[in-house]
Amino acid sequence: MATEAHAAEGATGYIIHHLTSLRVGEGFWSLHLDTLFFSALLGGLFIWFFKNAAEKATAGVPGLMQNFAEMIIEFVDQQVKDSFHGHSKLIAPLALTIFCWVFLWNFMDMFPVDILPGIAGLMGIEYLRVVPSTDLNATFAMSISVFCLIIFYSIKIKGPIGFAKELMFQPFGPWLTPFNLLLKVVEEIAKPISLALRLFGNLYAGELIFILIALLPWYVQPLLSFPWAVFHILIITLQAFIFMVLTIVYLSMAHEDH
């Protein structure tokens, strides 16, 4: 649908159309409705599935749903136990949420690029980006939240003075305080930026390649999009996993008192 509607604008128009968000408002105070809608929907899906599993949870023989939920929970718990040695009630559920949510975001990439925007086009919605992780707002929202948690726990565990000391006196001792501070600040700031950009970059590139494949003649498309989709299954899981593990690692670093 979308392809036909924008055929006149050529390939560039098609790509740009696919990469434009459904947007309301102007300037900073504008919203990407598609990102908000799909991420909320997927979050709801995640909550719905796990809530169902949690309500039916028994210590006896688990059902199919509970089994699947428990598999993910055990996997996440193992990751948390491997990297995080403190004691926190937040970190494991946080890791679970990040893993599932990011995975579901990324999974939206597996839908053929024209299906959902096409349906939306029929309903009169002109622009639609279905993969929240190709929106910097989504990835940065998550990484900045994680960053806030890192700062919060750093201060909570080490104390304001301890944290300030760490920023100033490490790694080169008190004589190089300005240099240390610069290094540490860059290190801390790099964490959320790398988290967000890694996820965004991978998924944006993946989506772009799907769009490019969709531009090719129909008889070539399956030949390319099938291998890329199979490869993408690995990427979307891996990116969700990386985001989760790095969050755990960063938070465990915040919990370590030197």
Place this chain on the structure above:
Amino acid sequence: MSINATLIGQMITFALLVWFTMKYIWPPLFDSLEERKKKIADGLAAAEKGQESIVLAEKKAKQVLKEAKEQSSEIVSLAQKRANEIVEESKHTAKQEGERLIISAKAQVEQEIQQAKEGLRKEISTLAIAAAQQILGAEIDKAKHQDILNKVSNQLG
């Protein structure tokens, strides 16, 4: 590509999701996992214990059997001993009884001999008197020669 208020909306959604997971999803699922782990561990421990108790019971049964065997053999040997004793005892009694019978028989024989002797003596004295009467005839007076008759009968006794 621009950063805008979507960021804030996403952060709020994220916070809500994390809060909900922390409050309502993670604890029950994790608890049920832990509980099942414990159940399985308990079951395995119980199975092991059961096996152990079987071994113990077997051991005990063997011991009881052994004791019973020992006891029965003891009883048998005791019974044998007792039987031997009884046989010996009865032998002894029989011997004594026999001896007693012999003694009493001997005494009876003696008594009978005495009685026979007495009888004979009386008869002989009567016979002697009769003979003397025949030989001496009327000359001999029974009353006159009583002394002599007594002497003779005394000599016979």
